[in-house]
Amino acid sequence: MKTRQKDRDNRPPEDPWNEIRPGLWMGGHVRAGEEPVVVGREFDLVLSLYQREGHGPPPGVEHHFAEMPDGPLNEAQIAEVERFAVLAAEAVRAGRSTLVRCHAGLNRSGLVVAQTLVGLGLTVPEAIALVRLRRSPWALHNELFVQYLESGLPTARLLVGLGP
Template identity: 60%
Template structure:
């Protein structure tokens, strides 16, 4: 188990580098644990047509011929601007799927930030938020989207969540 600042210590590393959530739409991270429980780095080369990274680490790819969208953000409360970015990335993923491309959405472990973008993409494509979350948890891990703030954003809708965030006088 890899310790991540702010991450609950009882959350295990994923058991695979990435998993296909729906045809052509993959979700993953930068680390996974092999069958012996050893943490392993995830390096993307040219397996995907588009990689969307919400966390980056030098040397983890993707390769030079792969389109790469980067929008680093925390695995915590997001600003209105970050929520708008999530929506834009989800739409970019949906357009890429419509064009027959394969997409990897990744963050550190491939649970929360990537899950938020993938779930929003699925919502944009017609799934209800609860269905999108359940699908991600079945296909990636029961630990996917364990960030309750992110599931609340999805339930309320990203646009409404962004509007409410903009009203927060403490921000």
Template identity: 90%
Template sequence: MKTRQKDRDNRPPEESWNEIRPGLWMGGHVRAGAEPVVVGREFDLVLSLYELDGHGPPPGVEHHFAEMPDGPLTQAQIGEVERFAGLAAEAVRAGRRTLVRCHAGLNRSGLVVAWTLVELGLGVPEAIELIRRRRSPWALHNQLFVQYLESGLPTARLLTGLGT
């Protein structure tokens, strides 16, 4: 399955990950001009939307993986975004250091982190603005993902399911 769009000219962020709000981090498997990012024991929970062998986390760190394209999502994939956002929100409320990551830490992780922030009480525009300010101005440049957020993920999931 193709998970990354090749037409993106946006440079990955300089940082491996950035703290978006206390306890909630957003990152990727790559960063600009550097070696691949490997997660060790910095986090209590790691939610991955893209996976590469050898990028961690090590055994003993709670890790969930869902393969996700950086493009149109199926009803089931939007459901996984909702599930991951629920896991992240629950972990943050419990004081657990949580990382949500994808390839470069811009779109797929941004979608999950934005919906996590909504679950934690922010509005969608505020969540998007916070992610772009804390992670990268290029975060959530996938306009379809922004539309999913603006519709609300439950609504986007239902509407996506109508086409199947």
């Protein structure tokens, strides 16, 4: 399955990950220059929307993976975004350090982190603005993902499930 768009004009951020709000981090598997980012034991929970061999986390760190494209999502994939956002919000409320990551840490992780922030009480515009402020101005540049957030993920999931 193709999970990354190849038409990227945006470089990955310099930082491997950034704290979006206390306990909630957003990052990628690579940073500027395609330098690999490997997760060790920095986090209590890692939620990955892209996976690359040798990029961690090590055994003993709670890790969930859902392969997801950086493009239109199907009903099951939107449900996984919702599930990951609930896991992240619960972990943050419990004081657990949580990393949400994808390839460059811009779109897929941004979708989950923004939805997590909504679950923690922010509005959608506030969540999107905070992700862009703390991670990168290029975060959530996938307008379809912004539309999913604006319509509400449950509504987006139902609409996608109706088909063409």
